[in-house]
Amino acid sequence: MKANTLILSAAKDPLSAVRPRPQETKEVLRCVQDERHNGLIRDANSHSAWEARTTVNFRNDSPAEFIRSLLTAKIAIGWLLALLALFVVVPVVGKDKPPVQYQIAIPAPPDYSPLDWLIGEWSGATAEKSPPGKVHLTVSLDLGKQFLVLREEVSLDSTDTVPATRESWMGVLGPGPGAVGFVLQVFSSNGFATRYRVKVDGPQIRLNPEGGDRPPPDWLFRKTLERTGATEFTETVQAAPPNKPFFDYYTVRLSRVAPAAKPTPSK
Numbered sequence: 001m002k003a004n005t006l007i008l009s010a011a012k013d014p015l016s017a018v019r020p021r022p023q024e025t026k027e028v029l030r031c032v033q034d035e036r037h038n039g040l041i042r043d044a045n046s047h048s049a050w051e052a053r054t055t056v057n058f059r060n061d062s063p064a065e066f067i068r069s070l071l072t073a074k075i076a077i078g079w080l081l082a083l084l085a086l087f088v089v090v091p092v093v094g095k096d097k098p099p100v101q102y103q104i105a106i107p108a109p110p111d112y113s114p115l116d117w118l119i120g121e122w123s124g125a126t127a128e129k130s131p132p133g134k135v136h137l138t139v140s141l142d143l144g145k146q147f148l149v150l151r152e153e154v155s156l157d158s159t160d161t162v163p164a165t166r167e168s169w170m171g172v173l174g175p176g177p178g179a180v181g182f183v184l185q186v187f188s189s190n191g192f193a194t195r196y197r198v199k200v201d202g203p204q205i206r207l208n209p210e211g212g213d214r215p216p217p218d219w220l221f222r223k224t225l226e227r228t229g230a231t232e233f234t235e236t237v238q239a240a241p242p243n244k245p246f247f248d249y250y251t252v253r254l255s256r257v258a259p260a261a262k263p264t265p266s267k
Helices: 002-012 022-047 049-054 063-096 113-118
Strands: 120-126 133-142 147-156 165-175 182-188 193-201 204-209 220-229 232-240 247-256
Touching (some): 133 247
Antiparallel strands (some): 165 182, 182 193, 232 247
């Protein structure tokens, strides 16, 4: 009878052998919940590491840790305010200062009084023993009276020793280095660029070559202008071939050209 009773009792609940006990079910659920909780914590830590480092925990931190976190937050806020002040205050302070005006000292016009007699328009022809030809010269103050500008047209016929010459040149005369003496920069229609040292000695003006950016290769030229009257002067040009002394190239007598008469207005 006992055996039958045991069999019947087992038949009443056939799943009782495999059904989990209540105690075991609670433990399994608790483990699952802990795993999910830990997973959420790991995700939060991986995506919000910077927030976790800068967030002040007011509930779980100890008093010392709370004060340290609070000071860290205050320092960060202080730096942020300092940067904002740098961008806001500096432009405001700059607006209060008056603008700085830079100036370059302009030198006074040079003293061209020893050359005053040369200013004007001149025209003339070559003298004897010179190639036949004509010369036209104009001299004027320019650029705020800081420089003298010279323009000359030279036309010489050919001879047995020299070919015909047609040349136009422009020169800019100004103070020399250190405002000592004068220097003449000459630019020729032949493509030459020559520099001359100007020496004024009473009625004479000597132009001695001092090289230049593009002087005539191996040739040297020098000039002497000598005042012979109130409205006349002579210009003598000397040339030196390669490795030879200077010789007189030509001399021209120039006279001042009277200014053109102004037309009388018709009545």
